Amino acid sequence: MNYILIVEDDENLALLYQSTLKKRQFKTVIAKNGLDALEKFDEYTIDLVISDIMMPDMDGFQLVESVRASGFQLPFLFISAKNSFEDKKRGFKLGVDDYMVKPIDVNEMLLRVEALLRRAKIVSSQKLTVGKTILDKETLEINDGTRFEMLPQKEFLLLYRLLSYPNKIFTRQQLMDEIWGMESDSDERTIDVHIKRLRSRLDDNPDFSIETIRGLGYKVVVYS
Numbered sequence: 001m002n003y004i005l006i007v008e009d010d011e012n013l014a015l016l017y018q019s020t021l022k023k024r025q026f027k028t029v030i031a032k033n034g035l036d037a038l039e040k041f042d043e044y045t046i047d048l049v050i051s052d053i054m055m056p057d058m059d060g061f062q063l064v065e066s067v068r069a070s071g072f073q074l075p076f077l078f079i080s081a082k083n084s085f086e087d088k089k090r091g092f093k094l095g096v097d098d099y100m101v102k103p104i105d106v107n108e109m110l111l112r113v114e115a116l117l118r119r120a121k122i123v124s125s126q127k128l129t130v131g132k133t134i135l136d137k138e139t140l141e142i143n144d145g146t147r148f149e150m151l152p153q154k155e156f157l158l159l160y161r162l163l164s165y166p167n168k169i170f171t172r173q174q175l176m177d178e179i180w181g182m183e184s185d186s187d188e189r190t191i192d193v194h195i196k197r198l199r200s201r202l203d204d205n206p207d208f209s210i211e212t213i214r215g216l217g218y219k220v221v222v223y224s
Contacts, residue, residue: 002117003044003178006030007037007051007063008079017050017079020106021113027178034058038066044178045165046074048116050109053080053087061094068095075116079104128163130222131207135160144205151201154179158194159202162210162220171217191218 004021008014009032018028029044031037033055040046049067053060064076075097080087083101091099097119098112128135132145140156142149151159157179162170172188180186195218199210208222 002047003027003029004113005037005040005044005046005049005051007032007034007049007055007060009033009052009055013052016106017109020110024110024114026113034060034063034066037063041067041070041072043174045161045168045170045174046072048075048077048113048120050077050079050113053078053082053091061090064091064094064096075120077109077112077116079109128160130163130166133205133207135163144202144207149201155194155198155201158191159198159210162218163208163222166208166220166222169213169216169219175217 004026006014006017006021006028008017008030014030014032018030021028029040029046031040034051035058037049037051038058049064051060051063058066060078060080064078067074067076076095078091078096078099079102080099081102088099097116100109100112127137134143135141135156136143137156137160140150140153142151142156142159158175161175161178172191175191176186176188180190195210195212202210206223208220211219211221213219
């Protein structure tokens with residue numbers, strides 16, 4: 001499930017974008033300006049950014065410049081009232097992937113988001129392949145060439161998230177927030193229980209292993 005960061009200081013617009021995206025099963029995070037957005041990158045694994053330009057404290061231009069300077073190559077969509085060629089030129093030169101001028105049709109925004117995600121090869125309905133192992137998000141099934149099994153939903157989503165970002169360390173809290181939701185009453189030990197079950201199921205998988213990073217959380221190591 002893709003996480004989309006909405007950076008917009010107009011609360012009504014942010015909620016409109018969020019509502020539209022949720023109808024397509026996207027998870028969303030809202031930030032009120034660029035500085036707030038950068039903090040969200042520490043809390044979530046963001047797959048795409050939708051951002052206004054004119055915002056207090058840190059504007060959209062400064063945000064995309066900071067994100068690109070940090071090495072993040074995720075898709076970036078500007079939605080702004082700034083409609084001059086020079087503004088668009090500046091945005092694209094800084095690393096924006098697409099640009100819409102307010103007021104917008106939210107259905108067109110959705111089409112552009114899906115196109116950007118397809119281009120980035122992280123569209124939410126895709127199958128994830130690691131070596132000979134294939135995870136199918138539509139059916140929650142894993143196939144490693146010798147075994148075909150349907151996983152419980154939370155176990156599947158946990159494994160899918162880890163495998164989507166090999167060698168990236170996820171904290172327990174980050175995984176809880178992304179998969180169980182920030183309002184969940186479950187505690188971080190739930191992650192340990194699910195990781196233990198996954199390891200038991202996949203202890204002979206030749207393509208990857210789930211590693212514990214002491215004091216931090218977990219990551220997946222993919223074998224070459």
